[in-house]
Amino acid sequence: MARRLKTNGGEPRPGEDGSPPVPPRRLRILLGVFGVMLVVLVAGLGYQQLFRSSEHAAREQRQTQRRLVLPASRGVIYDRDQRVLAVNRPRTDAVINLSELRTGAATAQSRLAVIQRHLDRVNALNGRQDPVDASRLERAYAHDRTTPFVLARDLSNAEADKLSMGLAAADPVRLQHIDQRWYPQGATAAHLLGRVRRTLSSGEEVRGLGGIEQQHETLLSGQPGEAIVQVDAWGFAVGPATTTREPVAGVDVTLSLDLDLQLVTERALAESPALRGSVAVIAVETGEVLALSSKPGYDLNVVSPTMTTAVKQHIDAEGGWFNHATQGLYPPGSVFKIFTALAGLRGNTLQPDTALPCPGYLELGGRRLPCHNPGGHGSIRLRDALAHSCNVFAYQAGLAAGADALAAEARRFHLGEPTGLDLPAEASRMLVPDPLWKEQAGHGPWMPGDTANLAIGQGFLRCSPLQLACAVASLARRETLTVPTLLRSPGRKPSGDRPAEPLGLTDADYAALLAGLRAVVESGIGRDAQVPGISIAGKTGTAQVTRPAGTFNIAWFVAFAPIEKPQIALAVALEGARPNEEFAGAAHAAPVVREIIGAYFDKLPVR
Structure with a gap:
């Protein structure tokens, strides 16, 4: 006979006597935890249903x-x-909602086929053969299925009328x-x-x-x-x-822009043989920009709001996006002789009647630095040195003044900093070099030849056409600061919110400087800038820039007029079309200046 099992001293296990079994302790704990969790879950669901139902409804609606x-x-x-x-x-477009792709268009190819079928109907009505832009379709499908997809853009009135009559009221294609x-x-x-x-x-x-x-x-x-x-x-x-x-x-x-003058500047640039060029024209009394042109350019209606790949490639190849007036940085060439003269006059190292010899070159450090006139100008004073752009006079005047004085004069006219024009992307890496800069830049010690180069606007010096237009406008007012603006601002101070900065030159010295700049146009190297009945102060310049294709000349001309009561100041910079070709300010930039100043005073008589 089987023996009855006993535990704990022979006592029967729970349930053996017919009473309900008692779960082990750990099982009771687990069941308790599950019970609490169930209560929490039910309570949470009740809370969400009773108290947050409106929030969930709003979230569902947002989705x-x-x-x-x-x-x-x-x-x-x-x-x-x-x-x-x-x-x-x-503008009238033929469009279709992308909801037409809801069924039967699981792949890019099938979507393209569906949309092309609709476009084919539009083409048939208007005699076009436009294809669907597959990449544009896929971008729209991926990112924005709610915006109507444009099948045919910018329909003419006749094309729109044909579609209106040819499409049924329930047609998915609409105008x-x-x-x-x-x-x-x-x-x-x-x-x-x-x-x-x-x-x-x-x-x-x-x-x-x-x-x-x-x-x-x-x-x-x-x-x-x-x-x-x-x-x-x-x-x-x-x-x-x-x-x-x-x-x-x-x-x-x-804007402050004068459309008539802008058209004249662009026509003059277009007619110039220059490969690239720019013009900046400023109202002397207010600092308003009257014209700002850069060559080459582009048709705004062809690139806005989109453009074809072919158009972009063409503009890229020409460099058409670049604004040469505000972003181009070039050595100013002989235009800088104005500032060399100012440094000498203000530092008392040069007098208006100082005569300096020009045999056609200057011996310096074992080298001959040439004048543009190989035969020389003989004994020459400031007026004629400016009028005929004598390099040797400028070398000697610059060496007498010193490199630091030349650099300081350029910085007084703010040639080392952006003008602050209210346009994005103005150049900021303009450069006024001096001995300290050269040493810190790792170009070696400053030499007398560097000073001579700086005196004629060559070497490391870089500035923009807009900067020089502002500097000339300042000089016309006997000041050193012009902050330009493109917003119409009658009565505005030409220095903007900044205080005016006086030129700091005696009446006699200023008159001597103006006499030289007047002679540039009246009898000197810039005679091609003459405008009958208008007195013009001007200065030519020719500089060189090195590009992969070779060395190109930059033809400069800066001017203001009339001399007695200046109204307009401008700078013209033209880049020669071929490397190593003679391309000078007197021959190529002066005629552009003549066209612009002539057009300005044809419209606005001298005050």
């Missing part, structure tokens, strides 16, 4: 809605006489009317105005890129509106959008 940006009408840009430079014009940035003058003032570029994630919204469009983006762009559209689980729009906030139009901007 089925998309926010659309409604672009504001961009502000108009005017010239100083309220002539339109940039405006918005209505969309929007505003597009338009530049009535095409390529005129392209670098100054800048352009607009469509943003990737905002449909037809654009942003300024370069020039005034970028500089005053906040004013011009206004405040975009907002709309809400319902979307399905795949992100496609379901039904029309509902506007929740209307856009606020941008603010109009009036």
Whole structure:
């Protein structure tokens, strides 16, 4: 007979006597934990249902809605006489909602086929043969399925009428009317105005890129509106959008630019044989920029708000994006002789009647530094030295004044710093060299030849055409600071918010300097800049820059007029088309100056 098992001294185990079994202690603890968790879970669900149901409903609604940006009408840009430079014009596109790709378009190829079928119908009605841009379609499909996809852009009125009559009311293809940035003058003032570029994630919204469009983006762009559209689980729009906030139009901007003068400067540059060039024209009394041109350029309507790859490659190859007036840095050549003379006059190392010999060269350190006139100018004084741009006179005047004095004079006219023009991307690496700079830059000790080079605007010295236009405008007022502006600012101080900086030159010395600059145009090397009835103070210059293709000449001319009461100051810089070719300021830049000053006073008589 089987024996009955006993535990703990023979006592029967729980349950052996018919009573319910008692779980072990650890099991009871585990069951308790599970019970607590169940209570917490039920309580949490109850809390979410009772107290946070509205929050969850709002989150669900957000997940089925998309926010659309409604672009504001961009502000108009005017010239100083309220002539339109940039405006918005209505544009009509044929568009389709990407919800047509909801079914049967799982691959890029199938999506392209669906959209191309719709575009083929548009092409058939309008006689076009436009293909679908596959990359643009895939970007839209990946990032923005709620914005209508443009099939055919910028339809003519006739094309839009044909589509209106040829498409059924329920057709997925429809016409969309929007505003597009338009530049009535095409390529005129392209670098100054800048352009607009469509943003990737905002449909037809654009942003300024370069020039005034970028500089005053906040004013011009206004405040975009907002709309809400319902979307399905795949992100496609379901039904029309509902506007929740209307856009606020941008603010109009009036520039200091004179459209007539701008057209003259660009025509003169176009007719010049120069490969590249620029012009900066400034109102002496206010510092307003009247014209700012750079060659080569581009048509703003071709690059805004998008451009083709071929157009971009062409502009890239030409270097057309570069603004030579504000970004180009060149040695100023003989234009700098103005500042060499100022350094000598202010430092009492040069007098107006000082006569210096010019045999056609200067012996210095075992080298012969040439004058541009190999036969020499003989004994020559300041007036004629400026009029005929005598290098040997400038060498001697510069050596007498010293390198530090020459550099200090250039810095007094702020040639070592940006002008502060209200445009983005002005050059900032201009350079006024001196002995300390050369040593710190690791170019060795400063030599007398460096001083001679600096005295004629060669060597390490670099500045922009806009800087020299500002310097000449300052000189015309017997000051040293001009802060230019592109905003219409009648009555503005030419130094902007900064105090005026007097020239610090005696009346006699200033008169002597002006006599030399007047003689440049009246009887000297710059006679091709003469304008009948207008007194002009000017200075020619020719410098060299080294490029991969060789050494190119830069032809300079700076001027202001009329001498008695200056109104206009300008700088012209032209780059020769071929390396190692004679290309001088007197021959090539002076005629451009004549055209500009003549046009200015044809429109605005001498005051």
